[in-house]
Amino acid sequence: MSRRRKMSLTANLVALVNRDVPDPGPPPGFEPLTDQDHNERQAALLASHPKGEDLWLFAYGSLIWKPACEVDGQRHALLRGWHRKFCLRLLRYRGSADCPGLMMALDAGGSCRGVAQRIPARHVEERLGRLLRRETSLKPVSNVPRWVTVETEGRRQRALAFIINRKAPTYVCPHTLEETANILAKACGHWGSGAEYLMRTVAHLEELGIHDRYLWRLQELVAERIKAAAMGGETPMAAS
Secondary structure (H helix, E strand, O other), X not given: OHHHOOOOOOHHHHHXXXXXXXXXXXXXXXXXXXXXXXXHHHHHXXXXXXXXXXXXXXXXXXXXXXXXXXXXXXXXXXXXXXXXXXXXEXXXXXXXXXXXXXXXXXXXXXXXXXXXXXXXXXXHHHHHHHHHXXXXXXXXXXXXXXXXXXXXXXXXXXXXXXXXXXXXOOEOOOOOHHHHHHHHOOOEEOOEEHHHHHHHHHHHHHHOOOOOHHHXXXXXXXXXXXXXXXXXXXXXXXXX
């Protein structure tokens, strides 16, 4: 049934938000993680992962439709104790200093349906390094890698997930659904717009048969706001 749902947020509407935005570099107060930083984090995770075993990664957002590394299969997974939330403030990537954006992260409470992606044991070290560099590039770190337990195919599976750092200056919460929609309908950075990020995530979840009511309602509200701005002869950003 979920595959037949027609999204309100379409590629044509997203195109109205997308615009060329130069990469401003790290925001004030942030600095790039060094190779040593990445290597130390990777070593700590590898030390806590059973040698010779596959690594499972819990993906709930962009890692589903834009993996950081090759994965050898995936399956539906349920993570309890954490939920998707647009609680990561962006002044770069899919937002700017003039028009800040939001990205999803895993925040405490509730539950989240996504997929568990398998990294074969022989590739764990190399692919984990690429994954860490994709998901965490600046310090202070916004997303923290953490071992969690997911439910998949009737059993419990240890997996790696990236959890929001509530102490990071990028953490913002709570936003109402309407406030989140207002932000995503306008924000854009050098990686693209928040509306595009939302559209791709919802579309791929639906293809997997995962219907997230929060995200579904959010894409409807974002579509409404982009349409209203276009009918008024404004760009979504100008409508702010």
